[in-house]
Amino acid sequence: MTMKIAILPGDGIGTEIMAEAVKVLNVLDLKFEMETAPVGGAAYEAKGHPLPESTLQLAKDADAVLFGAVGDWKYDKLERSLRPEQAILGLRKHLGLFANFRPAICYPQLTHASSLKPELVAGLDILIIRELTGDIYFGQPRGRRTAVDGHFPGADEAFDTMRYSKPEIERIAHVAFQAARLRNKRVTSVDKANVLETFQFWKDVVSEVHQQYPDVELDHMYVDNAAMQLVKAPKKFDVMVTGNMFGDILSDAAAMLTGSIGMLPSASLDKNNKGLYEPSHGSAPDIAGKGIANPLATILSAAMMLKFSLNQPEAAARIEAAVDAVLSQGLRTADIWSEGTQKVGTREMGDAVVAAITTTTKTIKG
Ligand code: IPM
Ligand code: MG
Numbered sequence: 001m002t003m004k005i006a007i008l009p010g011d012g013i014g015t016e017i018m019a020e021a022v023k024v025l026n027v028l029d030l031k032f033e034m035e036t037a038p039v040g041g042a043a044y045e046a047k048g049h050p051l052p053e054s055t056l057q058l059a060k061d062a063d064a065v066l067f068g069a070v071g072d073w074k075y076d077k078l079e080r081s082l083r084p085e086q087a088i089l090g091l092r093k094h095l096g097l098f099a100n101f102r103p104a105i106c107y108p109q110l111t112h113a114s115s116l117k118p119e120l121v122a123g124l125d126i127l128i129i130r131e132l133t134g135d136i137y138f139g140q141p142r143g144r145r146t147a148v149d150g151h152f153p154g155a156d157e158a159f160d161t162m163r164y165s166k167p168e169i170e171r172i173a174h175v176a177f178q179a180a181r182l183r184n185k186r187v188t189s190v191d192k193a194n195v196l197e198t199f200q201f202w203k204d205v206v207s208e209v210h211q212q213y214p215d216v217e218l219d220h221m222y223v224d225n226a227a228m229q230l231v232k233a234p235k236k237f238d239v240m241v242t243g244n245m246f247g248d249i250l251s252d253a254a255a256m257l258t259g260s261i262g263m264l265p266s267a268s269l270d271k272n273n274k275g276l277y278e279p280s281h282g283s284a285p286d287i288a289g290k291g292i293a294n295p296l297a298t299i300l301s302a303a304m305m306l307k308f309s310l311n312q313p314e315a316a317a318r319i320e321a322a323v324d325a326v327l328s329q330g331l332r333t334a335d336i337w338s339e340g341t342q343k344v345g346t347r348e349m350g351d352a353v354v355a356a357i358t359t360t361t362k363t364i365k366g
Contacts, residue, residue: 279301
């Protein structure tokens, strides 16, 4: 069976890192039909919209979507609906990708790249599950108006709406408890129940769903404390589940614990496990075109795609083993380089992963 993958490289370093992931997919002896389409600023330039209808359709028709990154400061002045970020927000919304998996794993080879003390992060393996299609990101109403009350009636004001319905919280809670069952069976639900009605409700609903998972341990933590604990004792966590905005913030912090956001993949899944896979990092326009970006997060995102959406766990494991091998060989892109290791560019890193995969294949086949 041929697997259809929509390839959406996007902006900045997106095209460079995607080329390496595609190269890796192509040496796996699997049948893929890959089609590329513009997204983000690149799509705005080519077609006048960050998420053109043809790109959205391609993503809908595919078995999985591999996404690079979008965004560039040069689009900051565009009206909101035309900015590159709308592409990823639109894909999440139109494909119903409500469950976002953001693992933060500290590779033993990279313990010293972390800004935290090595003993705090050695062996770190946490999974942040972020609700991705609700909360203040998508809540209506939102907009600008003249204030009729508050501290300054008559002044211009802007507002967004934080809201969650019960089924939205229930389904992400199920995802978190089920993911925890495959790990250390502990879930921390992150909220702001001491202040926000939405997150008191979140906490109540997560507790209710928890009744169906007596084998999984649940605790609740306020988001400010969670941020503190992440930098104080991150290994205390197993699975964290939280809303869209808190998840956005905490997942960046968690990513950095591991030494480099350039290493971390992510998956955004719909209710049938169809998904969009993207590196956790952004488009890094400052280093775009220089051939120095780390392609490993995108390569590992392709592995996640094989595992979660395409039912190819063995191929995924081969990619993961190859990444581990190149790190053990001492190869490092600039973001994870340290004294005593060998600095390589984007393409060399991709080539090394390909070589590691093909050598193991030869060994297996004899
Ligand atoms: C992320 C990004 C996006 C978000 C932006 C690009 C819209 O920061 O995926 O974390 O805020 O969700
Ligand atoms: Mg973010």
